[in-house]
Amino acid sequence: MKILAINGSPKGGRSNTYQLTRAFIEGMKESTEETGEALEVREIQANTLEIHPCLGCFSCWNKTPGACCIQDDMRQVIQGLLWADVTIWSFPLYYFTVPGGLKNLIDRQLPMVLPFMVENDNQTGNGSHPSRYDMSGKRTVVISTCGFYTAEGNYDGVCSLFDHICGRDSYTTIFCGQGELFRVPEVSQRTGEYLGYVREAGKEYAAGGIHPETEEKLKELLYPRETFESWADVSWGIDKTEGGRESDALTFTRQMAVLYRKESYAGKSQVLEMYYTDIGECYQILLGAEGSQVITDGSGTATTRIETPLSVWRSIAAGEIRGDEALMKGLYKVKGDFNLMLRWNDYFGAPGGSSDGEGHRAERGRRGDGEQKGSRKTGGIHTPDRETNMNIMLLPWLCLWISVGISSQIGSILTIATCLLVPLVFYRNKKTLYDSLSGVLAGGCSMAVLLGGPVRLLLPLSYLSFGIMWTVTCFGKIPLTAHYSMNDYNGEDALQNPLFLKTNWILTLMWGILYLVTPIWTYFLMGTGLSPYMGAINSLLPALMGIFTVWFQKWYPAKVARGE
Ligand SMILES: Cc1cc2nc3c(=O)[nH]c(=O)nc-3n(C[C@H](O)[C@H](O)[C@H](O)COP(=O)(O)O)c2cc1C
Structure with missing residues (x-):
């Protein structure tokens, strides 16, 4: 042709x-x-x-x-x-x-x-x-x-x-x-x-x-028409009332404000304060239910403050550098409420879009690929990726730990049934290597129990293999929890985010260590009359760790963002 x-x-x-x-x-x-x-x-x-x-x-x-x-x-x-x-x-x-x-x-x-x-x-x-x-x-x-x-x-x-x-x-x-x-x-x-x-x-x-x-x-x-026309108007960099030239930083802030998507309003107005450290200018954007408004006199009370050189924020906005990478490198700081950063794409992403710039980065690299994070392309139409689900990995283990302590025979049959049923129940979800591995390990332990293996030894061994599975992933590129928590952080693109990976690395290691030591007391308690209660006993620490995990996931990125 x-x-x-x-x-x-x-x-x-x-x-x-x-x-x-x-x-x-x-x-x-x-x-x-x-x-x-x-x-x-x-x-x-x-x-x-x-x-x-x-x-x-x-x-x-x-x-x-x-x-x-x-x-x-x-x-x-x-x-x-x-x-x-x-x-x-x-x-x-x-x-x-x-x-x-x-x-x-x-x-x-x-x-x-x-x-x-x-x-x-x-x-x-x-x-x-x-x-x-x-x-x-x-x-x-x-x-x-x-x-x-x-x-x-x-x-x-x-x-x-x-x-x-x-x-x-x-x-x-x-x-x-x-x-x-x-x-x-x-x-x-x-x-x-x-x-x-x-x-x-x-x-x-x-x-x-x-x-x-x-x-x-x-x-x-x-x-949308309104967004485009407001954006086009502010792009001239001309003050609307006096007709004079505005500073680049103010024009840039106005352009950012125009891209705010009021659909993302979560019931409470917020004030995003942009402090451009290289030029010493500070502007605020009020993000409300009806839209955004740029405040130039500093009269707003900042909920989130970003301290950044203008050049850095421009590069991030242009997709030349990743915002999360720049944050990890300390190129800018975020003070106050970090939630706004976590939901940045909801607030300022492209209409209907789900990416943070991957689309255009891919476009620039490959001109037109436009592959989006958390999405796959079918005939040019982007559809969301199937999500992973941690329950697929956890259920066989939980069944094993709770039921085998109570009744080794029934417990192991139940666990084997769970291993077989879980992939069917969660057929819509994307499977990870750890889902399959868990099925094989928990199923294998149950089979060993069913064949007459010593429960006192096999149960601690199951905790150990679980702990090893988690800890080993800390030596690789993507820690185990990241494969599941990425669903809440824009899908697979989160796996490129160093801050997300580091947070998950710490959590995976902590959980891994917990399960590496769990076998010790499990082995001893199994020798006592407490063996039917092992499932309950060994749920206490994980419950506390669960509460810690929820808190840490938010606290740690905010701490890094503050530059501490
Ligand atoms: C002299 C001139 C006349 C234009 N007339 C129109 C027009 O009639 N309607 C319109 O929507 N845009 C109009 N535009 C805007 C251009 O079509 C628009 O900026 C286009 O994206 C430029 O594309 P290019 O970079 O490939 O040249 C005009 C621009 C210029 C400079």
Whole structure:
């Protein structure tokens, strides 16, 4: 397949629109790589070509049929159009139509048609000119971004133009409003996600046609109208009342405030205080039920205060560095209520999105992948990952410890049944290695008891193997508890978060040690009349540890965030 992409933005390679076009081509490449079809791509940046306006002399029709009298770069464009199987017209919307330079290029296609008047039912019904060349089988894609909040209603002129050129319903379009957001790193989480859909569209197009659900995704607004328009307004960095220039830090804070999602309001207003340590400026954002408000005079009472150099926070917002990594490195501090940080994505994430920038990071790295944390991609649509569940791992052990002490035979049969039933009951959940290992170990212990093995030895051994399983994971990259608690911290992406991992490392080690020492007293108490009560006795310390765990999970990250 031969693809010609013509970018008509005067900005050339810096064009917002061209980001979409690149993603689309990447998707097409992906598809042809899968099918083994050869793919050739030629790109034309119209702004780098010398293309003069048509003189209207018709010499390409009468004096030199098929050849224009102007000697400029249009020849190579026509060669490209004749060469390509698929032509992608890529341009920004200018005054509800194509930019002037591109219009010149379109006009200069006149040598490609014959002068005769023909009727073409497929077209608009008001006459057309037959092609000088065999253009049958060639396909056209039109990709464009515009500056208003929606593409809807803005593209009548463009559609009318391409209806006449290609024929009604004979070309594919991707029109996207809020186009200027594609150059804004701070919102590239959302634009990256969108580019992921464009890439998917390219893939589907190459394979036959864009699926309706992908088309729907491409029609979705990047941000709600109100958010986008407020964001666009504050982006100029101009004070609304006096019209003067605002400081960069204030503009940045206002942009952040605009992205606040009031749906995340949890029944109590909060004041987020941003203290930019490098420039000594401090602003507050009131996060309320009705939206956000920037306070410039410091009159709010901060619930959470972030002390950061502006450059660091900009890099985090742009997805260049991870916020959690920067926190661990001490690049910024958080004082006051840390909960806001834990729920940052709910407050400031992209609408409907679930990632903290993975989308755009992936997009920048792989242009268009847009894979999101805690999600997997099916046909371009992101669906949440299946969650893990700690009960799958714990239930066989609990059954063993409680029931075998009371009745070794019934207890072991119950435990084996639990091991077999748990995967069925939790069939919707994602299984971990430790779920399987627990089934095998607890089931194995029960089997040994059933076959007449000594309970006094086997029960302590089961605690020991449980303790070893937990402790050993502290020597690896991901401690055991992280596999389960990640569900509450945005899924698998939490496994990249050093603070999350460290918190879990400490907890896993503590739990591991508890179960490494539990066998000692278990062994001795099993020799006394207390053996039926072992399950209850050995639940006391874990209950206390459970309370400690709940507290520690919140306390420790907040302590690190304070820079202590
Ligand atoms: C001269 C000019 C005219 C524009 N006219 C429109 C318009 O009619 N409707 C619209 O929604 N956006 C309009 N825009 C905004 C651009 O379409 C928008 O910024 C686009 O994303 C730029 O894409 P590019 O970076 O690929 O050039 C206009 C921009 C300029 C500079």
